Amino acid sequence: MKQILSFILNGSPVDVIVTPTETLLDVLREKLGVTGPKRGCDDGDCGTCTVLLDGEPVRSCLTIALTVAGREVLTVEGLSTDGDLHPLQKAFHEHGAFQCGFCTPGMLMSAKALLDHNPTPSRTEIREYMSGNLCRCGSYEEIIEAIQVVAAGEYAPSGGKE
Amino acid sequence: MKKKGVGMACVLHPTGNKGAGDPSNAAIQLKPDGTLVLLVGAVDLGQGSTTILRQFAADLMEVPIEHVFASNFADDFAPLSLGSFASRVTLIDPHAVENAAEDLKKKIREYASDLLEAHPDDLEYKEGKVFVKGAPDRSMTLAEVGGASMFGGGADPALLVGTGAWQPARFHPHDPETGAMPAVGAISFGACVAEVEVDTETGMVDVTKLTQVWEVGKAVNPLLVRQQINGGLHPGLGTTLTENSYPYYPNPDWAPENFSDYALPTFLDYPEETLWGIEEVPHPAGVKGAKGFSEGSTNGPPPAIMAAIHDAIGIWIDEYPATPEVILRALEAKEASG
Numbered sequence: 001m002k003q004i005l006s007f008i009l010n011g012s013p014v015d016v017i018v019t020p021t022e023t024l025l026d027v028l029r030e031k032l033g034v035t036g037p038k039r040g041c042d043d044g045d046c047g048t049c050t051v052l053l054d055g056e057p058v059r060s061c062l063t064i065a066l067t068v069a070g071r072e073v074l075t076v077e078g079l080s081t082d083g084d085l086h087p088l089q090k091a092f093h094e095h096g097a098f099q100c101g102f103c104t105p106g107m108l109m110s111a112k113a114l115l116d117h118n119p120t121p122s123r124t125e126i127r128e129y130m131s132g133n134l135c136r137c138g139s140y141e142e143i144i145e146a147i148q149v150v151a152a153g154e155y156a157p158s159g160g161k162e
Numbered sequence: 163m164k165k166k167g168v169g170m171a172c173v174l175h176p177t178g179n180k181g182a183g184d185p186s187n188a189a190i191q192l193k194p195d196g197t198l199v200l201l202v203g204a205v206d207l208g209q210g211s212t213t214i215l216r217q218f219a220a221d222l223m224e225v226p227i228e229h230v231f232a233s234n235f236a237d238d239f240a241p242l243s244l245g246s247f248a249s250r251v252t253l254i255d256p257h258a259v260e261n262a263a264e265d266l267k268k269k270i271r272e273y274a275s276d277l278l279e280a281h282p283d284d285l286e287y288k289e290g291k292v293f294v295k296g297a298p299d300r301s302m303t304l305a306e307v308g309g310a311s312m313f314g315g316g317a318d319p320a321l322l323v324g325t326g327a328w329q330p331a332r333f334h335p336h337d338p339e340t341g342a343m344p345a346v347g348a349i350s351f352g353a354c355v356a357e358v359e360v361d362t363e364t365g366m367v368d369v370t371k372l373t374q375v376w377e378v379g380k381a382v383n384p385l386l387v388r389q390q391i392n393g394g395l396h397p398g399l400g401t402t403l404t405e406n407s408y409p410y411y412p413n414p415d416w417a418p419e420n421f422s423d424y425a426l427p428t429f430l431d432y433p434e435e436t437l438w439g440i441e442e443v444p445h446p447a448g449v450k451g452a453k454g455f456s457e458g459s460t461n462g463p464p465p466a467i468m469a470a471i472h473d474a475i476g477i478w479i480d481e482y483p484a485t486p487e488v489i490l491r492a493l494e495a496k497e498a499s500g
């Protein structure tokens with residue numbers, strides 16, 4: 001049976017009609033036109049569909065849409081503020097942390113969650129935390145570097161490289 | 163017990179096929195505002211081919227790169243490129259872009275000759291301007307030429323498009339005296355050193371450190387070269403240790419269906435330490451000495467890792483991937499044979 005699902009998407013309230021079996025990824029991509037989260041496998045393996053649910057990274061392909069009722073969902077579309085890229089986005093860009101970019105929305109959301117929890121992760125902690133996100137273009141080394149420079153404050157809003 | 167080993171491999175990576183023909187075409191159009199549209203058929207899958215071809219066009223037309231537009235969706239209507247594969251674009255497409263730039267400069271001189279009242283041969287093109295030799299005051303900017311060619315203004319309107327095509331000289335039979343047989347346009351050279359730890363109880367191979375150095379002619383865009391070196395490591399590692407379609411291959415009915423069946427390397431499978439290096443020896447066949455190498459960066463890690471496994475446990479593993487099962491069976495067989 002169809003139901004109305006209400007939640008906060010990238011800071012704004014949304015209402016959308018969903019069925020009980022639809023996933024958050026289905027609803028974001030097919031019903032709300034939010035295509036940042038990618039469908040890499042639809043199986044929970046690749047991490048390209050990662051979004052933050054109340055600040056925690058979840059696989060939107062494994063999340064039943066109705067479970068996010070009343071909660072906050074952040075996708076890559078909500079990362080930049082007023083057209084100003086998030087420090088992680090700037091660092092990914094300048095350090096070449098992607099090739100095709102398909103994994104990038106998921107990588108950015110996982111990286112944000114990592115730094116929110118642990119602002120100065122070690123290289124090992126980055127590798128462990130990010131290991132649920134796959135990149136077929138093999139940009140891992142550049143992604144680690146980008147996360148490290150953000151952790152070091154290089155792209156901080158004040159003083160750092162803009 | 164964990165056993166350590168080191169192995170290395172060298173790679174010669176050929177690009178630019180001389181046998182079957184390996185052509186690319188390009189066009190550069192002057193727009194009324196003086197900017198340029200670069201049309202190339204090479205599709206950028208993320209490796210940066212559009213970026214470097216824009217760099218070449220800007221460099222050859224002596225304008226800022228921001229003045230050169232190129233679409234990655236142009237392959238339906240752009241002049242054809244054989245494709246962005248086999249590391250061929252960096253060697254071949256810049257020649258087509260170079261020829262298109264020369265052609266456009268010639269057309270700009272011809273078009274401006276009426277307006278500047280001088281013979282085309284007496285005009286020179288430099289840094290986005292065409293001017294009378296010896297009288298640099300009598301000049302037009304690209305925007306002035308572009309605007310005039312679109313809207314008229316002393317001369318008939320014209321569409322100014324430079325076109326270019328190129329492919330490596332076709333293959334010729336080998337020289338019986340010297341044995342020389344130039345089958346490819348250029349060869350790039352790479353070296354890879356891998357350090358591993360093999361767990362003899364679980365059969366797991368951990369690549370702890372991996373270094374790749376590539377000689378690329380000219381690193382047109384060092385950031386992109388680095389991405390290609392480190393990116394090639396991904397399928398290289400996967401081929402060697404995890405990516406497996408056995409026992410189903412080649413039956414497509416049993417193809418792996420997800421990333422659990424077909425394991426791609428994760429952040430944790432990447433070496434704790436990954437080092438990379440670029441060497442530049444300008445290649446005579448490339449524009450500005452550039453040649454392709456990227457695919458070769460996948461080819462170094464597999465033999466280097468296998469050699470490191472041999473160094474660690476004294477066994478040459480002769481099947482890919484060297485999964486824990488393969489390693490454990492090899493260790494058992496070695497023990498059984500005394």
Ligand code: FES
Binds near residue numbers: 062
């Ligand atoms: S699409 Fe959700 S994990 Fe791959």
Ligand code: FES
Binds near residue numbers: 102103135139208
């Ligand atoms: S950049 Fe292509 S999959 Fe990560």
